[in-house]
Amino acid sequence: MNEALRALRPYPMAELQRRKASLRDQGIDLFDFGTGDPIEPTPPMIRQALIDALPTISQYPSVAGTPALRSAVADYFQRRFAVSLDASSQVLPSAGSKESIFHLPLAMLDPASGRDTVIYGSPAYPVYQAGALFAGGREHVVTLKHSHGFRLDLTALPSEVLDRSAIAWINYPHNPTGACVDLAYLREQAACCREHGILLASDECYADLWFDDAAPPPSLLQVTKEGILVFGSCSKRSGMTGYRSGFIAGDAELIASFRRWRAAMGVGSPTFIEAAATVAWGDDAHPAERRAIFSAKRALLCAGLAERGIDILPSEAGLYIWATVPSNGDADAYAARCLDAGIVISPGGFFGNGGDGFFRLALVPSLSDCERALAIWPS
Template sequence: MHYAAITDRLAHTGGAKWAIHQRCREMKAAGADIIELTIGEPDLPPDPRLFEICHQSMLAGRTGYSSGRGEPALLEAIAARYAKRRAGVDTNNVLCFPGTQTALFATMMALTGPGDGVLVGDPFYATYEGVIVASGAHRQSVPLRPEHGFRMTAEDLEASITPHSRVLLLNSPHNPTGAVLEAGELAKIGAVCKKHDLWIVADEVYEELVFDGDFASPFDNPDLAERVIAVSSISKSHAAPGFRSGWAVGPHEFCEKLLPFSETMLFGNQPFIADMTAFALTSDMQTSALMRESYKRRSGVFADRLEKLDGIVPFRPQAGMFIVLDVSGTGLDGETFAWRLLEAGVAVMPGSSFGDSGGKLVRLSLTVPDEAVEEACRRIARFVGTI
């Protein structure tokens, strides 16, 4: 039987990258004692008020079809949030989606096609490969160097651009490394994108999880307003990944061009979840602050304990819910290290799941209780001692 070309393009971008996580879940279901440090699922529950708003909205009959662009109250809430960052933003700059992943997929489908190049920092979040190649575009890796703290430089970006380049997919705060780009660095990157007439798609889902200092974004620069699209969601900021509520904010023309595709694909998100999201974005909640404190503390514990081990080099994150380790000094690559560590009772993600330059790395989630962090350090130490 015949299948569309997109199925071949995406055939190797899915579940295989999460094989260790899947095996971990199987082992735990069979009774194994595994500390799971694979995925970024917040361990803090959402604010109880979000459940109540969602419940009341459903009882009030907000279970029908949604607007294709997004529910009015949510559009207003998102527009107001971004208008504080850059003057002139209104609801015509906003499209709502069920999560950042869908927003990224739709955006890339609107901006790229066969033969186009999408520049992305390497290492990169595992699902970026799929959202890039789905349209027929191809990935163009920009090295994120450990000596630069895994922060993209304008010089490395410039050197990676080709005549096929159309979009820079920028992720700051960064997954998997937790690196955060500063305003000056972003200004230089923005200047390169303007010089080469590139779109900038800014994945800012970890915006509220910067441990110290301010969050900076190319979206906030008026000189880049015609070329920047910011995507985000409440998944990380409000510890609500399962509700699948995200958005894209960009130029009016971009939103008008993307809207028919968005409506064809999903025709809006659930009204009761939109009501909950609008409440989340307009209310004072401590969820992000509590997560920032926990993840900063836990990353410090991992770094302090593991840097004492022979062959392990931790990179202290500036934000987010992960820490990466260079394990090449043990004589193992990240993939082998991760699979063998799983047998020792700790599940981590191999850096190879995050791009060509991740082979020496493993990624550890910070979303487990403090006592589990301490025990994971002990198990990793015992494991390293056996290599």
């Protein structure tokens, strides 16, 4: 067995799924704020595009993806960020961003070269760690601080760490905290990575889910297209978690290398999924509708939890509420208390160092279920 598999801690969401399943088996009705898997329907035009594209004869998809999908992603970048991308060399589809995030170090890391380290901040989406470990890399984990807006500041790291690093991950809007950054921050991090020869990888899974129309989150691609890769996803933006579809965009040379690696691995996205994703990236109305729904849930929950004395950290985007455990208590014990009441939350420790003392709510249950949950919420 791969040593990394032995060392892997249970995927937190898998653990939660097991606990939820056992409660459901006992007939307990749950308000599930655990996993970030939205329940709002996939827009009909996206579903129809998939149906229309189902082929009579099914053949292997290409790793490069359909030209139509790559163009739809490039057009989206033009509309959303005023960034021009060359659809043939700077965009690559993925089978959801999780696999592409996991696979990046396998393609780009050469531990024997001495550049063996992957940097990421914590608390975090757990896949940055898993990808680094399975690629035989070393991790350098930076604990993100509330006092610093949960920003990963690469410029503050010792040059000894930077000079042995191959990849640095940033993720804004941030899961789990909802922290956001501005273009000045992205410029500084890109400059630091350029100076130290590090591939800067930006996970922008939540880029289209903001709460305040005055401040849509920026993309790293607004700052540079060199030495960087941006990871995007249809999952939360378009209600397509089950479709498994995303993209990788950025530096043409890095994209070409990653494409070669992905062809060797055989990660292609089915063409009928790509047809649906093409429609998704071509439309800005449905993400706006979804933003309105998530914002309404967020406003309701924030007001209700504040009434119960729960301190919610400010955030401008994402799919989550990040809050302090009441009475400075233990997050696991609080999560267990919530579960007894039928409410599923994620204790901050699920997301690694820096998560202790906090808990995360995914804006998943319907507005009326949010109201029902608030009525029984433990303080």
